Amino acid sequence: MAQKAQKTQATRNSATLNRTHLISLGVYLSFLLIRTIFFSRRLLPFALLNLPALAIEFWFERIGRPVYTETANGKELQKAGEALDAKGLTEWMWDVVYWSWGNTVLAALLGNWAWWLYAVVPLYSAWLAFSTYSGVRSGFSGMSAGAGGEGSGGAAAQSKRQAKLEKKGGQRMQYR
Template identity: 80%
Template sequence: MALSSRTHPISLGSYLFFLLVRTVLFSHRLLPFALLNPPARAIEFWYEQTGRPVYHDTANDKELQKAGEALDAKGLTEWMWDVVYWSWGNTVPAALLGAWAWWLYAVVPLYSAWLALPTYSGARSGFSGMSAGAGREGSGGAAAQSKRQAEFQKNGSQQMQCR
């Protein structure tokens, strides 16, 4: 199935469901919806522009001018699909449960920060170890060498062999 035959109807359905439920059954608070869903709509628009093939009309037939980009690629494209899916998944609970359900959007950045914290602290401690080693080099010379370096200097005539 093509991009628009799945993505656009799902988006339209979730957004219409939200608007109908929030305007007919509950309060008319639409500001969080208006602020939090434009990134997903912008990504859908970008996918529409880059994912569709472009044809050029010739005298006899249509000729493919530009093939559409692969929308199942890893990395940024995959992350942008996650943003679209997360927007759909937050729109329905926000329609049923109220404005506080928009706080579900904060789950992903908080989880990402929680996952990145050990990486950041590990890199920070690694950099502090590098600066401590740099301070020793200028002071002692021989004390700053590792055992392997000292052994290599002691046996200076031998050359390094690959194993």
């Protein structure tokens, strides 16, 4: 079984990419069909707001599609492609694709105002950045209090173990 892991990766990537393309085609065609037959929906927000999802989908196609070469023995796997279920940036890019599909379906069913749901992503990102910045800033301010002992209200902070030992009357620490 030569290259079993790569063959498994190639099979998984092909299935994921094919499923992704079919879902995209279904979502976009249903939006256009509903727009044409039943309601009047604007095409400019549809085109602009689905552009990132389409770009990500084509990027996944480029990096994730396995490459085979023809040999005398048949097809041979040359490159399995990158893992499309990786953590980090790839995971975030899948979230963008899913969010775009969801908003497109909601816009098709509920109306043009549903395009405003895209504003949730930047607002959430801004809130996350602010809360991270606040946490880091408060963490740095706590570091300066421990260095000189000035920021803790006069007495040095005790660990739980030290407090229990002093409460039992065991080892006592002298603070200067």
